[in-house]
Amino acid sequence: MLEVSGISVAYGQHRALDDVSLDVDVAEIVVILGANGAGKTSLLKAIAGLVSCRPGKKISVAGRDISTLPAHAIVEAGLALVPEGRGTFGDLTVQENLLLGANPQRARSREAERREQILTLFPRLRERITQTVRTMSGGEQQMVAIGRALMSNPSVLLLDEPSLGLSPLMVRELFTALKYVRASGVSLLLVEQNAQESLAIANRGYLIENGRIVGGGLAEELKADPAVRRAYLGELATSHTTPKREA
Numbered sequence: 630m631l632e633v634s635g636i637s638v639a640y641g642q643h644r645a646l647d648d649v650s651l652d653v654d655v656a657e658i659v660v661i662l663g664a665n666g667a668g669k670t671s672l673l674k675a676i677a678g679l680v681s682c683r684p685g686k687k688i689s690v691a692g693r694d695i696s697t698l699p700a701h702a703i704v705e706a707g708l709a710l711v712p713e714g715r716g717t718f719g720d721l722t723v724q725e726n727l728l729l730g731a732n733p734q735r736a737r738s739r740e741a742e743r744r745e746q747i748l749t750l751f752p753r754l755r756e757r758i759t760q761t762v763r764t765m766s767g768g769e770q771q772m773v774a775i776g777r778a779l780m781s782n783p784s785v786l787l788l789d790e791p792s793l794g795l796s797p798l799m800v801r802e803l804f805t806a807l808k809y810v811r812a813s814g815v816s817l818l819l820v821e822q823n824a825q826e827s828l829a830i831a832n833r834g835y836l837i838e839n840g841r842i843v844g845g846g847l848a849e850e851l852k853a854d855p856a857v858r859r860a861y862l863g864e865l866a867t868s869h870t871t872p873k874r875e876a
C-alpha cells in the first residue's frame with residue numbers, strides 16, 4: 630500500500646536521513662523505533678511531502694507515484710499524517726476540527742458517514758462534540774487529531790508518537806482504536822518511542838539509527854530480539870549475567 634525508497638534528507642550540513650526505504654502492506658501496522666534525533670519525524674514529514682528530499686526518492690500509495698506531488702495533493706491521494714504535537718486547532722470545537730480534516734476530493738459525499746464512523750471509534754469525542762479542543766485532556770486531543778486525519782478517508786495513516794505524554798491507560802485505549810482502524814482496511818505507519826505498547830499492536834517494525842534503517846522484522850521477532858530488548862525495551866544487558874561480587 631505504501632512503498633518508499635531512497636529517502637535522504639539534509640538540514641544544511643546535517644544529514645538527517647540517508648537512503649531510507651520501507652513498505653507497509655494493506656491493513657498492516659508498521660512501527661518505526663528509534664532514539665531521540667534518529668530521524669523518525671523527518672521520515673514521516675518526507676513521506677507526507679512536508680520536507681524536501683535529495684533527488685532519487687520514490688514514494689507510492691496503492692501503486693500511484695506521489696513522489697513529486699505537493700503536500701495537499703498527497704492527502705488527496707490517500708495519505709494522511711497525524712503530526713507530533715497533534716496539530717489540532719485548540720480554539721475550535723471537536724466538530725469543527727473534524728470537518729477541517731475532510732478531503733473534498735475523496736470524501737465530500739460521505740462526510741457525514743465518515744464522521745459517524747469516527748465518533749463510533751472514539752465515543753469520548755461524541756460526548757464532547759461541541760467542546761473546545763484546548764480544554765480537553767491530552768489523550769482526547771490525540772483522538773481529535775487522529776479523527777481529523779481519518780476524515781480525509783486515507784488509505785495510509787502516518788502517526789508521529791501518538792502516545793507521547795499520555796497515561797498508560799490512555800495509551801492502551803488509543804492503541805486499541807488503532808487496531809480498529811487497521812481492521813477497517815487502513816495501513817498505519819507509526820513512529821514511537823513506546824516500543825512495548827507499539828510492538829504489541831504492530832505487525833512489523835523497522836529500527837532507525839542516525840538516519841538509517843539498521844534492522845527490522847516481524848513484531849514478534851523484534852520483541853524477542855535481545856538487542857532490541859536492550860535498546861528499546863529498557864532491559865538491562867547484564868540482568869541475567871551479573872557476576873557475583875567478590876567477598
Ligand SMILES: Nc1ncnc2c1ncn2[C@@H]1O[C@H](COP(=O)(O)OP(=O)(O)OP(=O)(O)O)[C@@H](O)[C@H]1O
Pocket residue numbers: 640643645663664665666667668669670671672
Ligand atoms: N528543521 C530542522 N533544521 C535543522 N535540523 C533539524 C531540523 N529538523 C530536525 N533536525 C535534526 O535532524 C535530526 C533528526 O530529527 P528528527 O526530529 O527527525 O528525529 P526524531 O527521531 O523524530 O527525534 P525525536 O524522537 O526526538 O522527535 C536531529 O538531529 C534534529 O536535530
